[in-house]
Amino acid sequence: LALDEASRMSDPASRIATVKSAQKFFSEDKDRGFEAKMMDESVRLLTLQQQLETEAGENTTFFGLSVNETIRACILNGMIKKADKIKADFKVPDKRFWHIKLYALTEIRDFEGLDGF
Amino acid sequence: MSTEDQTKPQDNDPPLDINLLKEIARKSLIDALNSVNGAKTLVLDPTIAGPLGLVTEVSLLKHHGVDKMFWLEPGPLTSSTTNIVYLCRPMIKYVKIIADHIKRHAKESSKHNYTLFLVPRLSSLVSKLLEEEGVLGDVTISAYNLQFIPIAEDVVSLECESAFKEIWVDGDETIVYDSAQALISLQRLFGLFPRILAKGDHAARLVKLLTTYLPQARTSSAPDTLSEISDEFDSLIVIDRRVDMITPLLTQLTYEGLVDELIGIKNCHVELPASLVTPPSGPAPSTSNAPPPPPPPPTSVANLRKESKKKYHLTDQLFMDLRDLNFSSVGKRLNQIARRLDEDYKTSLQAKTIPQLRDFVGKLGGLQSEHQALRLHTGLSELLIPMTRTEQFNKSLEIQQNLLASYNVPEQVAAIEDLISTGTDMQIIVRLLCLASLTAGGIKIKALENIKREILQAYGYNLLPLLLSLASPSLAVLLPNPLPPSTPQAVQALKYPFPSLSKSLRLLIDDSPEALEEVENDISFVYSGYAPISIRLVQCVAQKGGVLSNPAEKEKSQLSNGSDRGKFQAHPIVGWKGFEDILATIPGETLDIVQRGAEGATSSIRNLTRPREKSTTTVVFFLGGCTYTEIAALRWVGRQNRVGRRFLIATTGIITGTSLVDSIAGTRKTTQGDAGI
Numbered sequence: 187l188a189l190d191e192a193s194r195m196s197d198p199a200s201r202i203a204t205v206k207s208a209q210k211f212f213s214e215d216k217d218r219g220f221e222a223k224m225m226d227e228s229v230r231l232l233t234l235q236q237q238l239e240t241e242a243g244e245n246t247t248f249f250g251l252s253v254n255e256t257i258r259a260c261i262l263n264g265m266i267k268k269a270d271k272i273k274a275d276f277k278v279p280d281k282r283f284w285h286i287k288l289y290a291l292t293e294i295r296d297f298e299g300l301d302g303f
Numbered sequence: 304m305s306t307e308d309q310t311k312p313q314d315n316d317p318p319l320d321i322n323l324l325k326e327i328a329r330k331s332l333i334d335a336l337n338s339v340n341g342a343k344t345l346v347l348d349p350t351i352a353g354p355l356g357l358v359t360e361v362s363l364l365k366h367h368g369v370d371k372m373f374w375l376e377p378g379p380l381t382s383s384t385t386n387i388v389y390l391c392r393p394m395i396k397y398v399k400i401i402a403d404h405i406k407r408h409a410k411e412s413s414k415h416n417y418t419l420f421l422v423p424r425l426s427s428l429v430s431k432l433l434e435e436e437g438v439l440g441d442v443t444i445s446a447y448n449l450q451f452i453p454i455a456e457d458v459v460s461l462e463c464e465s466a467f468k469e470i471w472v473d474g475d476e477t478i479v480y481d482s483a484q485a486l487i488s489l490q491r492l493f494g495l496f497p498r499i500l501a502k503g504d505h506a507a508r509l510v511k512l513l514t515t516y517l518p519q520a521r522t523s524s525a526p527d528t529l530s531e532i533s534d535e536f537d538s539l540i541v542i543d544r545r546v547d548m549i550t551p552l553l554t555q556l557t558y559e560g561l562v563d564e565l566i567g568i569k570n571c572h573v574e575l576p577a578s579l580v581t582p583p584s585g586p587a588p589s590t591s592n593a594p595p596p597p598p599p600p601p602t603s604v605a606n607l608r609k610e611s612k613k614k615y616h617l618t619d620q621l622f623m624d625l626r627d628l629n630f631s632s633v634g635k636r637l638n639q640i641a642r643r644l645d646e647d648y649k650t651s652l653q654a655k656t657i658p659q660l661r662d663f664v665g666k667l668g669g670l671q672s673e674h675q676a677l678r679l680h681t682g683l684s685e686l687l688i689p690m691t692r693t694e695q696f697n698k699s700l701e702i703q704q705n706l707l708a709s710y711n712v713p714e715q716v717a718a719i720e721d722l723i724s725t726g727t728d729m730q731i732i733v734r735l736l737c738l739a740s741l742t743a744g745g746i747k748i749k750a751l752e753n754i755k756r757e758i759l760q761a762y763g764y765n766l767l768p769l770l771l772s773l774a775s776p777s778l779a780v781l782l783p784n785p786l787p788p789s790t791p792q793a794v795q796a797l798k799y800p801f802p803s804l805s806k807s808l809r810l811l812i813d814d815s816p817e818a819l820e821e822v823e824n825d826i827s828f829v830y831s832g833y834a835p836i837s838i839r840l841v842q843c844v845a846q847k848g849g850v851l852s853n854p855a856e857k858e859k860s861q862l863s864n865g866s867d868r869g870k871f872q873a874h875p876i877v878g879w880k881g882f883e884d885i886l887a888t889i890p891g892e893t894l895d896i897v898q899r900g901a902e903g904a905t906s907s908i909r910n911l912t913r914p915r916e917k918s919t920t921t922v923v924f925f926l927g928g929c930t931y932t933e934i935a936a937l938r939w940v941g942r943q944n945r946v947g948r949r950f951l952i953a954t955t956g957i958i959t960g961t962s963l964v965d966s967i968a969g970t971r972k973t974t975q976g977d978a979g980i
Contacts, residue, residue, distance in 0.1 A: 224759055224767060253760035 231256065257286050323492060324451050324459060333363070335447045339386050339418050342370045348391030351422055355390075355449070375400055389419045390447060393429045402436035409441075420447040450485035451953060457941075458934055458952045461485060466955035467544055467927040468966040470505055472772045478955055479505060482926060483512035486539070486953075489922070496539040496922065502840060503543030506926050510541055536920055540841055544927030544958075547837040551930050552738045552960045553703050554696075560931040561687055563959055637681055644674060695727045702735055712743045716750050720757060729762045730961040737773060769964075838936040841923055841950075922951045928958035 235256060332355075336343070347355070375391055387404075391397045401419065408415055419442050421429060433442060451459035461482065469475040486509075490496060501510045544551070555561055647670055699722065702715050719735050736754065740746050746754075755770055923937060934952050941950045 224756065227759075228767075254762075 254286055257283065261287055324489075325453050327488075328449055328452060329363070331448055335420050335445070336388065338445070339388055339416070341386055343386035343388050343418075344370055345372045346375050346387060346389045346391075347372060348375045348389075348394075348397055348422075351390060351392065351449070386416045386418065389417070390422065391419075393421045395428075395432060398429050398432045399436075401442075402433060405441055406436075417442040419444045421445075422447050422449045450481075450488055457938065457950060458954070460953070460957060461955045463955045465966050467958060467963055470543075470927055471545060476505070476508070479509050479926065480512060482924070482955060483509055486513055486924065489953075493536060496536050498538040499541070500538060501541040501543075503541075503546040503926070505545065506541040506543035509543075509924075509926055536922060539922045539924060541924045541926060542837050542840060544925065544929075546840070547835065549707075549738060549741050550835040550837055550933060551928075551958055551963055552734045552741070553707075554700055555930055555932040555959065557932050557935045558684075559935065560959075562683065563931050563957070637677065637684065640673075640677055641681075644670065644677060695722065695725070695731070698722060699727070699731050699735055703738060706735075706738050706742045712739060713747070713750065715739055716746060716754065720754055723754070723757045723761050728961075729758070729766070730964045732758060732762075733769070733773070733964045734960040835933050835936055837925070837929070837933055838940065841921075841937065842940060920949045920951050922953055925952070925954040928956040928963075929954045930958060 231253060238256070238260070336345075375389065375397055389397075389401055391401075401417075405415075405417060419429075421444065430444060433444075450461065452462055453459050461478075463478055463481075466478045469478050499510050499513070501507050555563065698718065702718050702722075705711065705715050715735075716739055719732060719739065722735070723732055736746075736758075740751075758770070759766060925933070929952070937950045937952055
């Protein structure tokens with residue numbers, strides 16, 4: 187499976203490429219619609235993470251994180267807007283999103299942010 | 304083979320001497336080492352070191368010329384001795400490393416003699432690989448046949464952790480073959496199994512292998528017991544893990560099981576904070592104190608210390624007492640023992656006469672080591688309690704129980720979703736999800752897709768292969784309901800009839816107050832009210848009464864009749880008789896074979912029908928691993944039979960639901976370690 191390969195790759199560009207090829211494989215099989223969709227999301231996430239990384243600067247890594255972790259990393263780095271955007275893009279349910287946000291805000295001791303709930 | 308298998312069981316006979324197996328493993332290791340002359344450097348495959356530690360000690364290895372030991376790892380290997388001995392499982396990556404070592408040495412033009420021992424046997428693939436690397440000529444290859452290792456007095460294991468994944472995910476059946484070989488050596492020691500019962504496709508394949516290889520094995524070594532029906536064994540029951548996927552997915556609730564679930568037992572060792580294991584300064588370090596970790600090379604020992612963890616070998620007497628109890632009653636038992644110890648100490652104060660005093664001093668050593676053990680286990684349970692009090696633990700337990708009772712399944716699925724949103728460990732989620740799919744015969748397709756999406760988002764898209772292999776036809780533990788029309792026939796056949804099974808095998812016992820006592824008297828105590836299917840199946844064969852009604856009730860009624868036959872007389876093994884219908888509803892082949900000795904049918908029939916004054920042993924082999932809780936339940940069944948039957952549990956390895964999920968998820972898990980926030 188191309189996906190196995192993808193998880194081992196460190197180079198962002200080639201990783202996106204392999205996930206894309208996995209997505210193509212899945213989409214060829216009509217029973218695998220779900221998987222294809224998921225891979226599509228995965229590609230979107232990876233590209234987004236690349237973009238975030240360039241924005242956030244050197245010392246933060248986004249690439250390869252899960253959606254949850256990405257949201258958390260965004261909040262930790264004070265990119266609340268970005269986090270909200272991810273929530274909308276990936277249709278993250280409210281419950282999960284608030285849970286992540288709550289914990290992340292507590293971690294950086296952003297009590298003003300917590301107050302805003 | 305040896306004189307020890309001549310010992311005839313008496314009325315109060317000791318259990319089958321499985322230490323014999325250990326001796327054999329040790330002896331063949333020594334033979335293997337001695338076949339290489341002079342001092343040597345031993346290079347170990349890390350997955351073998353643990354099992355090896357169970358059969359031998361570092362000192363023994365040193366004694367046989369082992370100079371230094373290293374892990375088999377990529378990178379340069381420096382060795383001061385000319386002989387280098389590799390001990391590893393036949394896996395491609397290991398062979399690659401070895402070839403790399405040899406090439407490096409060749410470049411540095413240092414001369415070494417290489418010997419490669421493959422566990423448990425040779426593989427032509429390895430020599431082919433070495434040939435490709437161009438180093439085959441430099442290596443002597445032979446096999447070190449490590450088979451069943453006793454890990455308790457009634458449990459033997461192949462200690463092959465990835466067995467389940469290899470069979471059902473990778474479709475690799477090497478382990479089936481290895482198991483067959485191991486079972487044949489068992490028969491070589493103790494005689495043929497008069498009867499073999501099997502449930503499950505792979506179990507059936509294993510049995511077929513057993514019976515086809517037997518003639519070969521028989522001719523290869525002339526004077527052995529393979530042609531005789533065993534006196535000690537009355538049957539072999541092979542159950543493959545696919546037959547009962549539900550049990551390992553549940554959280555284990557016995558003491559040993561819980562320790563395994565929450566802390567992790569590896570090759571009989573558990574890693575504990577050092578403060579628990581080392582006695583506070585003062586009282587003499589007793590014998591129950593941790594025997595230092597077995598052969599791992601010095602580097603790893605240092606690492607362990609750094610983490611302020613110590614491996615503790617769970618062998619003390621107290622642990623024997625506690626391990627099979629439901630965790631809820633462990634506290635009570637510990638308390639009892641503490642009180643008794645206290646009493647014992649007090650008697651010392653009352654000791655007046657010199658003989659009394661001497662007597663007490665004699666006992667003191669024993670008391671102290673008992674004290675030590677008590678302290679350890681109290682500490683250990685204190686460690687466990689907070690873990691069992693977390694909301695996640697209880698929530699997942701609640702979902703499990705509801706799912707088993709098939710109570711409001713959609714709501715349980717929603718509850719699983721809630722757990723995801725609170726960042727519960729991925730393994731727990733996957734376990735619960737599979738459980739839901741198994742008990743309910745699939746999850747509604749929309750809910751399933753939704754939850755899969757949640758999992759992938761929360762824990763990473765790299766888990767998709769895990770989800771795929773869980774749904775793949777060979778495993779089929781995560782299925783939509785109703786199945787899409789395109790599903791292959793095989794998957795449909797694998798659908799698990801849980802609701803009907805739970806009725807016919809009496810899997811669930813109400814936890815209403817009046818039934819509470821009943822729970823304590825049935826194997827379902829191990830899961831607080833659920834009886835593992837695998838063990839019920841064994842009961843179908845070995846203790847028919849126990850499946851249909853409750854033995855304890857019978858006991859009571861018999862007691863009131865003034866009869867003292869409180870416990871079951873073990874009946875002879877008559878196969879699956881009486882339970883054919885139930886078995887037919889469980890997916891997988893069912894087999895029942897009578898093995899005949901060389902002298903023909905008469906002996907086997909005599910064997911099956913002879914009266915049972917003698918106690919016999921039934922071997923239960925779990926293909927694909929079993930849990931500590933299942934072992935506990937089997938021990939319980941064994942105790943119910945006052946006369947006659949004892950169980951020897953054989954398995955490819957000890958598993959938990961978490962280790963199952965991890966092994967299927969593969970290495971991806973390590974990168975995913977702290978996914979839960």
